[in-house]
Amino acid sequence: MNQEKFSKLTNIFGLDLRSLAVFRIGLALVVMADLFSRFRGVSAHYTDQGVLPREALHSNLFASFIALQPESNSLLHPWYWSLNLLNGGLWFQTFLFIIAFILCLCLLVGYRTRLAVIAVWALNISLQNRNPALIFAGDDVL
Numbered sequence: 001m002n003q004e005k006f007s008k009l010t011n012i013f014g015l016d017l018r019s020l021a022v023f024r025i026g027l028a029l030v031v032m033a034d035l036f037s038r039f040r041g042v043s044a045h046y047t048d049q050g051v052l053p054r055e056a057l058h059s060n061l062f063a064s065f066i067a068l069q070p071e072s073n074s075l076l077h078p079w080y081w082s083l084n085l086l087n088g089g090l091w092f093q094t095f096l097f098i099i100a101f102i103l104c105l106c107l108l109v110g111y112r113t114r115l116a117v118i119a120v121w122a123l124n125i126s127l128q129n130r131n132p133a134l135i136f137a138g139d140d141v142l
Helices: 003-013 017-039 042-046 061-067 090-109 113-130 137-141
Strands: none
Touching (some): 017 042, 017 113
């Protein structure tokens, strides 16, 4: 492929740093809005005093992990993980929300972008896996 054709393809399909920055900022704003909307029901949806305590979620999780297949009455696939399942207290869930919000701010301003993207993704997956009943189609996009 000669240089002229390669240059034309680069101009058509190339990514500019400004467009990546706009995407990063937009992604951070969407995740922050999602965190705000979920934080209103943090005690009702993500703590042990809420609608889905960790014991109900983990009822057959260990058995399904050993068999490497989900049980019919298990709510969580054995390979799903969640940092939010480590503790069911309101303080811990609030702490994880605050950490996720701070990481979104880092993503928004571009501070340690690669680390912030991975950490925001991990906390977002963790939050979604804490209560599978709250998943909607928009979570697949995030």
